[in-house]
Amino acid sequence: MLRLSKLTDYAVVVLVRLDTGLEVQTSPGIAASIGIPEPTVAKVLKSLSSAGLVTSQRGARGGYRLARVLEDIPVGEVIAAMDGPIALAACVDGSVTECESRSLCPVRGRWDPVNDAIQSALSGISLADMREAAIPAVFRVPHSAVLEPSDVSR
Amino acid sequence: MLRLSKLTDYAVVVLVRLDTGLEVQTSPGIAASIGIPEPTVAKVLKSLSSAGLVTSQRGARGGYRLARVLEDIPVGEVIAAMDGPIALAACVDGSVTECESRSLCPVRGRWDPVNDAIQSALSGISLADMREAAIPAVFRVPHSAVLEPSDVSR
DNA sequence: CCAATCAGGACTGCGATGGTCCGGTTATGA
């Protein structure tokens, strides 16, 4: 299903929500504003913080703030922060899974090109793009048609 | 981790292995040649068969055969056959997950562009590409040096 | 000193995945 984890979905929501003019926002505040349980939001924010996507301010009147503007955060980086490095198959890089029959295996570790393709696809879309997309289409200027509608089908 | 299921990995191995001049190959035979337990290979082949990627011949001297040449099988199709349709987030298309706070959610169902990007990246790589990469460099005529031998190692 | 907030774990329940197995059906060929 190529499904990414729910936490990653939350992370995008949280990051987009953080993009306001406010100085810092607290974890309970964000949780309330997007309707996700507070402990879960806190967990997401902690992960994002250690990944360097948000900066934190401890103590009373503390909170979180975006480390960069949304335009500079590719969605692939968010996924990597939440789900770990993107590695489709077991035999890509330093994964410890031995793949016992490596000598017989006709594809060996050759998911790499696929991996790279996804990687670059994910690097080309920023969180700002996802935020923009959420705005009803009438409000958007069609600045760039990056994707062909033709092969979007199937 | 964006990890795809192990069964999908096997599927690619099996499909590439099916690409020989032989008429049909049996499930036990394939299992033996790639060193994966037979029942598992059988399961994979059944899925591939119902997805129309391989054709089957029942009865004694039966077996499986590729429905198309490897060049015409994009890797995305294999993934879809094994793991179901590619849908990154919960709120993409007709998934039943309600996403209760949809009115508040700042990204709404907007994983769609990301989804499409991955989709098209996965459609651009065929199984033939993966097979080529797997053959040891010495055996390949350098008709096209698509891959550096350096990173074949690992 | 006290309150608010983040940090970093441990912990648990659930669901999907992987792997196996079994009874049934179809085709070959002796």
Added chain:
DNA sequence: TCATAACCGGACCATCGCAGTCCTGATTGG
């Protein structure tokens, strides 16, 4: 005709990762 080889379509169970919660510190502001 009959035995055999292979696929078909399930059911079945163990395991593992994920989602979600909670608890104990550390840090800052009032």
